[in-house]
Amino acid sequence: MHVSVDSGLCIGCDLCARLCPLTFSMDGKKAEVRDPLGHAREDVSKVADKCPTGAIRVSHAEWTKHLR
């Protein structure tokens, strides 16, 4: 699983770091990915859906590996 935060979209609301603190942390006023595997994929996907600006991207790399 690959997780990224678009720092241009992030408004630093802290929601992701509060809900999944093992995966996200705050670097000043922006979120950053601490450990993509820190929380279960379902939990990280839920946080991505809740992000108010859609700044979090989650891709399921294990699926694309099988498509190559």
Ligand code: SF4
């Ligand atoms: S939930 Fe979205 S906007 Fe809020 S800190 Fe996390 S990435 Fe940034």
